[in-house]
Amino acid sequence: xxxxxxxxxVIVHDKMQDNYSYRLTESMGRxxxxxxxxxxxxxxxxxxxxxxxxxxxxxRDEFPxxxxxxxxxxxxxxxxxxxxxxVNASQPLSxxxxxxxxxHEDPRGWFQWYCRYYMGRRSDDDARQIRRWxxxxxxxxxxxxxxxKGDFLCRTKQRQALLHWAYDSRKM
Numbered sequence: 001x002x003x004x005x006x007x008x009x010v011i012v013h014d015k016m017q018d019n020y021s022y023r024l025t026e027s028m029g030r031x032x033x034x035x036x037x038x039x040x041x042x043x044x045x046x047x048x049x050x051x052x053x054x055x056x057x058x059x060r061d062e063f064p065x066x067x068x069x070x071x072x073x074x075x076x077x078x079x080x081x082x083x084x085x086x087v088n089a090s091q092p093l094s095x096x097x098x099x100x101x102x103x104h105e106d107p108r109g110w111f112q113w114y115c116r117y118y119m120g121r122r123s124d125d126d127a128r129q130i131r132r133w134x135x136x137x138x139x140x141x142x143x144x145x146x147x148x149k150g151d152f153l154c155r156t157k158q159r160q161a162l163l164h165w166a167y168d169s170r171k172m
Contacts, residue, residue, distance in 0.1 A: 008023055008024050008025075009021055009022070009023055009024075010022050010023075010024065010062065010119070010121075012059070012062055013061075014058050014059040014061075014062070015058045015059075016058075016059075016107045016108060017107060020105070022105070022116060022121045022123070023121065024119060024120035024121055025120060025121070025122050026120040026121075026122065027120060028118065028119055028120055029041065029118055030120075032117075033126065033127075033130055035130055035134065036117075036130045036133060036134075038114070038133070038165075038166030038167075039166060039167055039168040039171075040163070040166045040167070040168055041118065041166075042063070042067055042111070042114060042115045042118050043064075043066060043067040043071075045111075045163060045164075045166060046067055046068065046070075046071035046072070046073070047070040047071055047072070048072075048084040048163060049072040049082045049083045049084040049163075050083060050084070050111070050160075050163055050164050051078070051083075051090055051111065051164060052074070052077075052078035052079050052080050052082055052083060052088065052090060053071075053072050053073045053074035053078070053079050053082035053083075054073075054074060054075075054077065054078040054079070055073075055108065055111060056073070056108070056111075056112075056115075057073050057074070057075040058075070059108075062115075063115055063119065067115075078090070083160050083163075084160065084163055084170070085152065085156040085157075085159050085160040085163075086156070087156045087157050087160050088157075088160075089157045089158075089160035089161040089164060090164070093108075093109070096109050101132070103123075103125040103128070103129075105123055105125065106125065110129060110132060110133070110164075110165070111164065113125060113129045114129070114133075114166060117129070133165055133166070136161075136162060136165045136167060139158050139161065139162055139167075140162065140167060140169075140172065142155070142158065143155055143158060143159065143162070143169060143172045144172055147172070149172065152170070159172070
């Protein structure tokens, strides 16, 4: 990654994007759409354990080093034991692509979009991604209605999936 001298243009060079650039128009972690209120930051998500540790292992230079200080990552393979709930709650990227969930600017999917949004990028895909995030609320309701608060053995895949979407399912 390269950040221009005005600190507002990020140029990405990783396995999935080469020479992609975006502009940071907001301060990091601020000025979110009012409909988008994630409970976890990207740094918190990575430290808790999400996506089997495989996500973002080749693009650390794009984001603050602090995000990776306590991240649970594995550059070799997807390891569900690295997830907070120790279960696989992910679908392969091929499924995401087949369902049309991938936007060309964010080839890794929702979490990449969220990381860049958190950093201060705003894009044409924001409204769609926020709608997708809001749609996860149904899983929050299912946990609240179907599990005792704090029963981490109840619906572990659903709890892990919610962590992947920046909902803190440890508090449900």
